Amino acid sequence: MTLHKLPAHVADAFAHQAAACRDLGSPLTATVCALVAEHGLPDSETRRRIATWPGLETSRGDVVPLRFTGALHRLVLDGAEPALAAAYPPHALDTDALHAAMIGAVGSHDGFIADYLGSAPQTNExxxxxxxxxxxxxxxxxxxxxxxxxxxxxxxxxxxxxxxxxxxxxxxxxxxxxxxxxx
Structure with a gap:
């Protein structure tokens, strides 16, 4: 599946969120955000929605990177994406496997993820x-x-x-x- 880079300000928002998650001790979420920042996403409704999100200059505000990672987590919790679940804890973090599973999830569940972006995450702060x-x-x-x-x-x-x-x-x-x- 061909990946398309996100606009620079969107990739920066994902990179900023990756750094924040790394600093706060969330290596999985940091890795997902870093992968999106670096490689982009497949051509999809999810990618178009993220790439054109109004006001996405940082990871703050609507916290789109956390909305995206929340959608992936929901797929894992619902048992809807076994390959992604196999790349999530308690399994060891394998960046290549996680990246492939994440891209596969966007391909298989594009409509769900794009819709899920409309919901703000619960962050338990x-x-x-x-x-x-x-x-x-x-x-x-x-x-x-x-x-x-x-x-x-x-x-x-x-x-x-x-x-x-x-x-x-x-x-x-x-x-x-x-x-x-x-x-």
């Missing part, structure tokens, strides 16, 4: 805790009682660890100064 903490402190202050956090779903339990983060609001700080996570 702990940064949400930075907005949650002031509200919890405001509620807890007049009661002088501890707050118990019970989270269902959206952040995969990450917000249940909000007291382990360091918060920097400019003039106000809260939390563990030794925390490796500063919000």
């Amino acid at each position: 702990v940064a949400r805790a930075a907005h949650l903490l002031p509200a919890l402190l405001a509620v807890a202050a007049p009661m002088a009682l501890p707050i118990r956090m019970m989270e269902l779903g959206a952040s995969a339990g990450l917000l249940q660890n909000f007291e382990k983060f360091r918060y920097d609001y400019g003039r106000h700080f809260w939390g563990d100064p030794a925390s490796p996570v500063t919000l």
Whole structure:
């Protein structure tokens, strides 16, 4: 299958996302994004949709690279693309096998992937805790009682660890100064 490079600004957005994923410890997603940045995609509705996405100057904004990787992951979770699943963890990362499987998935599931790009990814970012903490402190202050956090779903339990983060609001700080996570 012939691959077509993406416009430079789109390839740059995928390369930027690859670097961010590598820095954050997501080697699979980093590799998928790097492969798209370097080699492009087959002629497809998916490629046309990504290549013409409005405002795609970086990986930020609509996070199109993560939408694409999310579509591939959905195919793996649904059991719809066995070759791609064989290239995903827990199997060892084989870049050539992953690239071939990814291209095959675009060829076999182009309509699904192109449609999936319309959905924003759920990223489970702990940064949400930075907005949650002031509200919890405001509620807890007049009661002088501890707050118990019970989270269902959206952040995969990450917000249940909000007291382990360091918060920097400019003039106000809260939390563990030794925390490796500063919000």
